[in-house]
Amino acid sequence: MTATDALPEAVPDKGQESVEVRPLLPTPERLSQLLEMDRKDVEAMYISAEARGKLVDTIMEHKEELKADHNNIYRGEMEELIRVGAERLANDPDISMELLDETLQEVQKTLAAKRDFLLETSPDNLPDDEKQELLSRLEESEGEAKTEEERSLWRKAWDAVTWLPRKHPVITLLLALAAAAWGIYYFWDQLAALIAIPNPAKGAAEVAREIAAPTGGEVVGIPQGALPGPTAPPVDIPLPQGGGVSPGEIVPDLAGGTAVPPNIPAGSMPAPSGIPETLPPVESAPLPTSGPPPLDPGETPEEMLEWFKDRPF
Amino acid sequence: MMTELHLTLAEQKLFASLPANLREGWTVVEEMQKFDDTITHRRTRVSFLKLHDPKLNVLKEQIEGTKDAAEIAKLVADFDLKEVQQADLAELFFALGPQPLYLIIAATIPTVKTDKDVESLAALSLIRNALLRAFVRNYT
Numbered sequence: 001m002t003a004t005d006a007l008p009e010a011v012p013d014k015g016q017e018s019v020e021v022r023p024l025l026p027t028p029e030r031l032s033q034l035l036e037m038d039r040k041d042v043e044a045m046y047i048s049a050e051a052r053g054k055l056v057d058t059i060m061e062h063k064e065e066l067k068a069d070h071n072n073i074y075r076g077e078m079e080e081l082i083r084v085g086a087e088r089l090a091n092d093p094d095i096s097m098e099l100l101d102e103t104l105q106e107v108q109k110t111l112a113a114k115r116d117f118l119l120e121t122s123p124d125n126l127p128d129d130e131k132q133e134l135l136s137r138l139e140e141s142e143g144e145a146k147t148e149e150e151r152s153l154w155r156k157a158w159d160a161v162t163w164l165p166r167k168h169p170v171i172t173l174l175l176a177l178a179a180a181a182w183g184i185y186y187f188w189d190q191l192a193a194l195i196a197i198p199n200p201a202k203g204a205a206e207v208a209r210e211i212a213a214p215t216g217g218e219v220v221g222i223p224q225g226a227l228p229g230p231t232a233p234p235v236d237i238p239l240p241q242g243g244g245v246s247p248g249e250i251v252p253d254l255a256g257g258t259a260v261p262p263n264i265p266a267g268s269m270p271a272p273s274g275i276p277e278t279l280p281p282v283e284s285a286p287l288p289t290s291g292p293p294p295l296d297p298g299e300t301p302e303e304m305l306e307w308f309k310d311r312p313f
Numbered sequence: 314m315m316t317e318l319h320l321t322l323a324e325q326k327l328f329a330s331l332p333a334n335l336r337e338g339w340t341v342v343e344e345m346q347k348f349d350d351t352i353t354h355r356r357t358r359v360s361f362l363k364l365h366d367p368k369l370n371v372l373k374e375q376i377e378g379t380k381d382a383a384e385i386a387k388l389v390a391d392f393d394l395k396e397v398q399q400a401d402l403a404e405l406f407f408a409l410g411p412q413p414l415y416l417i418i419a420a421t422i423p424t425v426k427t428d429k430d431v432e433s434l435a436a437l438s439l440i441r442n443a444l445l446r447a448f449v450r451n452y453t
Contacts, residue, residue, distance in 0.1 A: 080361070106353060106354070106357050107357060107361075109354075109451050109452050110354065110357045110358055110361060110451075111361070112451040113407075113447045113448055113450070113451035113452060114358070114361065114407055114447075116446070116447040116450055116451060117403070117407050117443055117444060117447040118403060118407070120443050120446070120447070121403055121440070121443050122399055122400060122402075122403035124399075124400065125400045125403055125404070153315055153439075154439075155399070156315050156432075156436075157315055157435070157436040157439050157440065158399040158402055158403070158436070160315065160429075160432040160433045160435065160436035161394060161402060161433060161436045161437065161440070162393070162394040162395045162396070162397065162402075163395075163429055163432070163433045164393075164394060164433050165393070166390060166391060166392065166393045167390050168421075169416075169417055169420065170414075170417050170437070171389075171392060171393070171394060172389060173409055173413055173417075174394075174402075174405040174406070174409060175372070175389055175392060177359060177362065177405055177408045177409055178362070178364060178369060178372075178373070178405060179373075179376065180359050181359055181360075181362040181364065181408070182373050182376075182377075184373075184376060184377070
């Protein structure tokens with residue numbers, strides 16, 4: 001049994017009507033109903049960066065009642081959902097409620113998946129309130145010994161990951177993601193060559209436009225085939241607003257930035273399939289003059305494995 | 314203690330071709346979970362990436378301080394994960410998602426030469442297994 005299998009869902013008390021427990025997507029309308037507040041007051045608090053904290057406080061004051069119907073009443077999650085919702089409304093005041101809900105749903109699912117993953121593999125990462133509650137529920141259902149056994153396993157696993165040699169493709173991928181989180185899209189073409197993301201034929205600059213930088217700093221996107229310089233054409237990348245990074249920390253500033261891409265499509269865009277003909281070497285990073293070659297067919301891991309036969313690592 | 318590898322059937326065939334002394338003591342469990350990641354999921358995960366490790370901060374400053382492609386390539390090539398905090402590793406792997414790990418694991422198996430290599434491989438498979446579980450539970 002794993003940590004996430006063992007997590008019990010919040011259930012209503014016996015004797016009450018059976019109610020499906022689902023996440024709360026905190027739109028202004030929903031909050032005004034749940035908290036019995038005037039809708040205009042909620043909207044005003046929602047869009048004000050200062051007042052949002054008080055709105056979250058109010059939600060947390062009603063935590064025990066809300067938990068009967070909702071399984072995501074955590075301060076961190078409510079803060080992020082309301083912030084993202086407010087940004088969407090600020091960017092598009094006429095946004096439909098369905099689209100706002102879709103945005104919040106995507107964020108909520110991501111935060112829930114992250115919570116489950118961290119609870120199993122690295123619970124010290126969790127915010128204190130979530131960690132305390134989730135770990136004690138886990139220990140109740142699995143027992144303290146089993147929980148400690150799993151934590152020991154994961155300490156060993158994370159240690160073993162650090163033994164990967166330099167230039168291992170996993171390291172390149174992880175650093176490319178870190179760079180994207182910092183607003184540096186130089187590695188995006190290399191990343192696209194290893195995993196199927198956006199349109200691999202697009203250059204880093206175009207991808208940077210689609211993936212809004214979460215940092216408060218300047219977005220640096222280097223167009224394919226060129227390094228920015230005095231004669232290079234300006235790269236049209238939106239600069240997120242908001243504060244910078246505190247010294248000694250690399251915390252992407254989500255406060256004023258566009259943490260979620262402004263236009264999440266109603267449905268998911270299918271990722272291009274396949275893989276490149278060669279893994280790009282890490283030690284040489286030539287700037288591509290054209291997009292990566294069309295990806296090889298092979299969507300199942302078994303087909304991908306055929307591709308790797310006799311190819312050098 | 315880590316004693317299991319979570320491998321797809323195709324990966325198991327590759328693993329089976331390794332020398333017996335490397336495979337000894339390891340239990341292979343079939344990885345049966347499947348999940349189709351999307352661009353939207355990936356973008357959202359990257360946007361919530363939170364990194365704190367000073368070693369990564371130094372790398373960030375070095376990359377930002379140079380626009381030279383060769384220099385950036387060298388910085389990446391010279392970087393190793395030793396001493397990167399577990400918390401940041403977990404954040405990065407979550408943002409990555411399970412999909413790229415199929416290719417990585419398949420490519421890594423034939424290069425395994427030592428017990429430590431097998432442990433790293435097992436760790437990657439364990440991470441993929443946990444990612445799949447979290448993603449299947451929440452995204453579908």
